[in-house]
Amino acid sequence: MLLLPSIQPRSVGLIARFELNRLFATPRGWFALGAFAVVWYVILRYGIFEAAVQMKNPEVQQFLMQGIGMLGMNQILAWGEPEMMVFWLVTLTLLPFGVIFFASDQTCSDRARGTLRFLTLRTSRESIFIGRFVGQMLVQTVLISAAMLATLGMTAYRLEQVPLNLLLPALQIIINLLIVLLPFTALMALASALVKSNRMAISLVIFGGGVLLGLLGYLIYLQPSLQSLLAYLPGAQIGQLYKNAGWVTLDYADLPLIQTLVILAIGLLVMKEKNV
């Protein structure tokens, strides 16, 4: 690919690290961390913890087993403890939406402010684009890992022992979530390269997604065989992930990885051609 030689690994590393600093070393980042902590406290305390306690009740367990069986989600029990199952279901559902908001300002405000002009005199636009994307993924890795650690801590509190058997499932969940979030983060990188504010990037993705779904719905109405196209949309594999646990979940990683590469390639073209 012609754009790849323009990506300078050292610059990508520096820019990605700077994005981590944005989270940990700026008031804006501290505010985001504070909001993240509050949201996760609510999810953990009143969502995951309560659900885990309820799921230990034999009657509730029996009811849930029937429901899980009916939905074909028996494999989800392989995550080990109720906290892990609920964490898996909650994060798979919420995080892709969260990323649309959280990762919306990758290059747009720098473009509007003119800061991109300082950067493009020192490194390639491609390095800036990929650096910001990698930075966002690093930030998400840190935040998801922190949420997982809190969940493990809460499980240990309930079990009154350190759940060492959950470390491998925890790693599997983190890896899976990051793969799920890759195309969404790439999509926000692309949207951010197209517009001049994070609000516009969010609107573009939501509006664009709505238009795309509406168009696909109409086409499928006209030609039902086109329904297979839905399987190529970002997040299309999440339905399958709900039903699985363990390393088998990585069987569904090819779609998001390919989607990510395609979206990033389009984003690199946009970044290269667009005025700064």
Place this chain on the structure above:
Amino acid sequence: MMPMIEAHGLGKRFGRKTVLDNLTFTLHAGEPIALIGPNGAGKTTLFSLLCGYLAPSQGNLRIFGHAPGSSALFGQVSALPQDALLDPNFTIGAQLELYGQLQGMNKATARAEAKRVLQLVELPEHLNSKPTALSHGMKKRVAIAQALLGQPKLVLLDEPTAGLDPANALQIRQLVSKMSGETTFLISSHNLFELERLCGTVLYIEQGRLVQQAVSGASSRGFMTLQLDQAPMEQVLAACRALPGILDARSPQKQELVLEYDPQLLTEADLAILSLLRREQWRYKQLTLGQTLEQQLFDVAG
């Protein structure tokens, strides 16, 4: 010697509007170069093309033999873009350090460079300040500081002293003057007084076209500029025109005369004028050999 900047048939259109039209010029490294033109002439667009922020619609542009924005120019060409601001979330030092590292410096060198360039613009105490804590003029000086990181061969300054108080404007002029040996500055400004004192070469752009590319002083032979204090303008004009060797005398501004003379016929033109003024007891403020940059440009433009 390879030219610093080469433009051939350079053009830029935004939709149907042609902002730059068929610019062809060659600039060599050395003395500061002025880029002059009225509002909307296309100066900032030319700057943006030189920095690689915009792609030309037509023609060819090379800086040190490379396309603007190419990786070979990183660290070699820097700029003060108009209205560009640093990220308000990070300290000035952190951002300058990042820029230095992107230019290839290690962390310690980049940190030292950040301190050095802030010292150059006399803002060393703001290394750990956020850009939001600075006044407009200070922000401009910090933006100039970032352009001086490392050892750029070419620095493009778009309106470097606009919005600065006279003391700071003078300080920036002195800085440019001092660094001119190792770095070539291309300066866009409306302040002809400033450019006249700094620049050796002038590019004059009007309505997207290059009207004049001149070396300062080249057209000054055979001209004098006289600023009167208290004197009857019409009588002075008439008396000057009557002097042998004076080809033309005109008054472009109040109390100012531009005299064109034949250096062969009037070998000591300044003495002849001073003698005339003394004889008639007309008081004057200043007699300058040559034309001001303003007169040169507006003669051509007019």
